[in-house]
Amino acid sequence: MSSISILEERQAQIHTKGTAPFNMSCDKKSLAGSVSQRACVFCGSRVVLYPIADALHLIHGPIGCASYTWDIRGSLSSGPELHRMSFSTDLQERDIIFGGEKKLYASLVSLIDKYSPKAAFVYATCIVGLIGDDIDSICRKVAKEKGIPVLPVHSEGFKGTKKDGYKAACDAMANLVGTGAIEGIRPTSINIMGEFNIAGEAWTIREYYERMGLDVVSVFTGDGRVENIKRSHGAALNVVQCSGSMMHLAQHMKAKYGIPFKRVSYFGIEDMSKALYDVAEFFQKDYPEVMEKTQTLVREEVKAIYPILKRYKERLKGKKAAIYVGGAFKAFSMIKALRSLGMDVVLAGSQTGTDEDYQVLREMCDDGTVIVDDANPLELSKYSIEKGVSLFVGGVKERPMAFKLGIGFCDHNHERKLSLAGYSGMLNFAKEVYASVTSPVWQFAPYGKR
Amino acid sequence: MFGGGANLKLAVSNIIKQYQPALIGVGTTCLSETIGDDVPLILREYILKNHDPEGPAVVSVSTPSYSGTHIDGFHGAIRATVDALAKKENPDAGGINLFPGMLSPADYRHYKEILSDFGARYQMLPDYSQTLDGPMWTEYQKIPAGGTPIKEIVAMGDASGSIELGRVLAKTKSAGKLLADKFAIPCHSIGLPIGIKETDLFFDRISAITGKPMPEKYVQERSRLIDAYADGHKYVFEARAVVYGEEDLVIGMASFLSEIGVVPALCASGGKSGHLKAMLRDVIDDFDAKGITVMEGVDFVEIGEAAKKAHADFFIGNSKGYKIAREMKKPLIRIGFPIHDRMGGARIVHIGYRGAQQLFDCITNTIIQCRQDASPIGYTYM
Numbered sequence: 049m050s051s052i053s054i055l056e057e058r059q060a061q062i063h064t065k066g067t068a069p070f071n072m073s074c075d076k077k078s079l080a081g082s083v084s085q086r087a088c089v090f091c092g093s094r095v096v097l098y099p100i101a102d103a104l105h106l107i108h109g110p111i112g113c114a115s116y117t118w119d120i121r122g123s124l125s126s127g128p129e130l131h132r133m134s135f136s137t138d139l140q141e142r143d144i145i146f147g148g149e150k151k152l153y154a155s156l157v158s159l160i161d162k163y164s165p166k167a168a169f170v171y172a173t174c175i176v177g178l179i180g181d182d183i184d185s186i187c188r189k190v191a192k193e194k195g196i197p198v199l200p201v202h203s204e205g206f207k208g209t210k211k212d213g214y215k216a217a218c219d220a221m222a223n224l225v226g227t228g229a230i231e232g233i234r235p236t237s238i239n240i241m242g243e244f245n246i247a248g249e250a251w252t253i254r255e256y257y258e259r260m261g262l263d264v265v266s267v268f269t270g271d272g273r274v275e276n277i278k279r280s281h282g283a284a285l286n287v288v289q290c291s292g293s294m295m296h297l298a299q300h301m302k303a304k305y306g307i308p309f310k311r312v313s314y315f316g317i318e319d320m321s322k323a324l325y326d327v328a329e330f331f332q333k334d335y336p337e338v339m340e341k342t343q344t345l346v347r348e349e350v351k352a353i354y355p356i357l358k359r360y361k362e363r364l365k366g367k368k369a370a371i372y373v374g375g376a377f378k379a380f381s382m383i384k385a386l387r388s389l390g391m392d393v394v395l396a397g398s399q400t401g402t403d404e405d406y407q408v409l410r411e412m413c414d415d416g417t418v419i420v421d422d423a424n425p426l427e428l429s430k431y432s433i434e435k436g437v438s439l440f441v442g443g444v445k446e447r448p449m450a451f452k453l454g455i456g457f458c459d460h461n462h463e464r465k466l467s468l469a470g471y472s473g474m475l476n477f478a479k480e481v482y483a484s485v486t487s488p489v490w491q492f493a494p495y496g497k498r
Numbered sequence: 499m500f501g502g503g504a505n506l507k508l509a510v511s512n513i514i515k516q517y518q519p520a521l522i523g524v525g526t527t528c529l530s531e532t533i534g535d536d537v538p539l540i541l542r543e544y545i546l547k548n549h550d551p552e553g554p555a556v557v558s559v560s561t562p563s564y565s566g567t568h569i570d571g572f573h574g575a576i577r578a579t580v581d582a583l584a585k586k587e588n589p590d591a592g593g594i595n596l597f598p599g600m601l602s603p604a605d606y607r608h609y610k611e612i613l614s615d616f617g618a619r620y621q622m623l624p625d626y627s628q629t630l631d632g633p634m635w636t637e638y639q640k641i642p643a644g645g646t647p648i649k650e651i652v653a654m655g656d657a658s659g660s661i662e663l664g665r666v667l668a669k670t671k672s673a674g675k676l677l678a679d680k681f682a683i684p685c686h687s688i689g690l691p692i693g694i695k696e697t698d699l700f701f702d703r704i705s706a707i708t709g710k711p712m713p714e715k716y717v718q719e720r721s722r723l724i725d726a727y728a729d730g731h732k733y734v735f736e737a738r739a740v741v742y743g744e745e746d747l748v749i750g751m752a753s754f755l756s757e758i759g760v761v762p763a764l765c766a767s768g769g770k771s772g773h774l775k776a777m778l779r780d781v782i783d784d785f786d787a788k789g790i791t792v793m794e795g796v797d798f799v800e801i802g803e804a805a806k807k808a809h810a811d812f813f814i815g816n817s818k819g820y821k822i823a824r825e826m827k828k829p830l831i832r833i834g835f836p837i838h839d840r841m842g843g844a845r846i847v848h849i850g851y852r853g854a855q856q857l858f859d860c861i862t863n864t865i866i867q868c869r870q871d872a873s874p875i876g877y878t879y880m
């Protein structure tokens with residue numbers, strides 16, 4: 049095939065393990081014209097806050113921002129579904145000239161009257177940053193008039209990358225935390241952070257913690273409720289998954305309320321079990337029975353799925369996989385999970401990994417594995433082909449590329465409808481990988497079977 | 499703060515390096531429009547400075563999200579491309595320019611088939627029949643194969659006539675009108691060829707430009723379609739439909755529904771050209787007697803509320819309407835773009851007699867199935 053050249057400025061963000069000394073460049077602005085797979089600041093905020101189901105989400109901007117983020121996450125709610133609406137102030141040319149504050153005020157008031165939300169988030173988009181609407185003061189005004197929290201989210205699209213959007217979302221939530229009553233919260237209570245209840249995953253995880261004898265005060269933000277967030281400072285521990293999106297809030301809660309946090313991942317048997325043990329360990333001194341219950345839980349769960357996983361492993365052994373996900377922490381778990389299915393990860397990368405993340409990634413990977421930061425479809429396909437992968441794990445933007453090249457694809461992003469967290473999730477994942485890799489349709493691909 | 503010029507130039511040069519395209523299209527966003535970037539000027543500067551006769555053509559179009567809808571961006575991009583590239587070079591070349599409207603890849607293939615069957619020379623812009631619905635690759639395609647070749651866009655300046663499809667489009671400064679103004683190429687503005695009446699107009703125009711009669715194949719297709727209308731007319735008669743989508747699609751679909759006896763009880767669009775109602779009146783017989791509700795510039799919440807009052811039997815439009823159809827427990831017939839919740843959106847033929855045949859079967863069968871499922875007897879025949 050014609051070889052694909054890599055832009056010079058991008059070379060430093062690609063590393064092949066075992067070749068040169070490791071000095072990976074990351075955490076920087078995307079290169080113009082390189083077709084990054086990243087999204088904008090606003091999109092980062094929107095996906096983090098999206099699952100808060102009893103809040104009003106109003107996007108202050110032109111219709112495009114709202115339309116592209118309408119009903120985009122498979123985050124389930126056990127009650128209200130207001131989060132699935134994408135409200136917009138639908139700014140028009142004249143609003144750009146004369147300012148959108150009046151429209152924002154009117155939209156907020158009429159939507160709050162119509163839907164009676166428990167709180168409202170107002171997202172600032174690119175254009176709002178430019179025309180200089182004072183959304184803070186409008187939010188204050190409406191909060192006072194309507195008696196609910198109205199929180200500005202400073203997510204102007206051009207302010208940075210998706211990661212800055214996570215931070216803006218955390219800042220907005222930080223204003224809610226600490227405003228509710230914490231009486232009656234037991235000392236064995238935790239918050240689940242960075243779990244978005246895709247396909248009901250938060251429910252699975254919550255059930256594990258409850259079986260361990262712990263209470264969950266608030267999930268950030270899966271199946272989220274404003275009341276729970278307000279009282280979340282009553283928890284003894286923050287358990288943080290998907291560190292990219294929630295670390296900022298966890299750090300804030302540590303500084304302000306002295307709540308320690310632990311970073312975990314619920315993906316794959318190994319990391320799932322480690323998460324539960326880490327949390328049990330935290331309560332070990334005062335509540336040793338938690339550990340006992342945890343051991344029983346892990347034993348039972350693993351026993352139930354292990355024989356089935358073994359059967360999948362026999363069929364998948366030695367197949368090669370590529371991983372490209374949003375946060376690097378997810379990539380770590382994925383590598384372990386794919387290994388436990390007998391597969392070799394030959395390409396790994398993330399949109400938003402940090403220096404330390406890439407150090408860890410490098411230590412985990414085998415020699416010859418290509419590691420990429422903020423890659424584009426050209427690079428991803430180049431290495432997928434060169435390395436002969438038969439599975440690509442990524443988000444919705446990588447799917448067409450994989451399918452066009454006759455590579456099995458497994459969606460690990462927020463649009464999916466399949467639960468992949470926990471032990472039951474690992475089983476689903478194995479099934480999904482098995483279907484993606486061994487389907488007979490690939491025999492007709494121009495490439496033939498890999 | 500300092501304008502986006504430097505970034506835009508860097509992006510263009512990186513794209514050239516990595517993709518070696520023959521053309522680069524630049525769309526603006528609300529951001530670049532509002533900070534006052536003069537995109538055409540920045541691009542001219544770039545081209546002057548990096549003078550390269552082999553380099554790509556660069557076309558820019560103003561597409562801020564705060565004015566108009568996606569369909570304005572679609573037609574705007576076509577017009578800008580034609581404006582930048584079409585030339586009068588060889589007046590004897592002839593041929594038909596076709597501006598097909600925003601439809602499916604299968605529709606585009608059908609357009610090309612029809613024009614080829616007429617033996618006509620033609621240029622169609624855009625043409626994503628292959629780029630959006632093509633085969634698997636053996637190696638990564640930086641730019642997918644297919645599309646309108648640049649030399650055909652250039653040759654649009656030599657055509658003996660343009661056909662542009664869309665009754666609302668006809669009211670705008672379209673690519674067809676631009677060619678009429680610039681090179682005196684006659685522009686035939688008609689509706690999207692959906693259903694027999696609108697398709698007849700389309701064939702008439704091709705015949706007028708080429709001087710050839712409708713090929714026998716389509717005479718046959720048309721006759722079979724009328725035969726099918728007769729077989730199925732009772733099932734669809736006075737069924738009530740909610741039609742939504744881009745204005746021109748709504749008009750084409752409403753025209754088709756009316757000619758088979760369905761009442762397009764609610765016609766709704768996010769577009770707000772101000773022409774929708776008048777044009778629906780043109781294509782729907784007894785428009786005023788039918789009590790049809792027409793809504794412009796609406797969203798799905800408003801469509802949902804109006805749909806409840808319209809006593810609809812089914813919805814017809816893109817997959818975004820699924821939520822409201824589900825709420826009302828009425829079937830949704832998926833057409834147009836996007837269709838995100840079913841396979842094969844790219845393969846739906848809406849246009850021509852063939853498209854009408856497929857739509858007719860689909861609508862009739864949907865209605866039959868609803869009755870069959872609701873029937874206590876469960877007839878095994880129609």
Ligand code: SF4
Nearest residue numbers: 088090113173174205
């Ligand atoms: S915030 Fe800016 S970059 Fe993000 S979707 Fe809106 S206009 Fe686009």
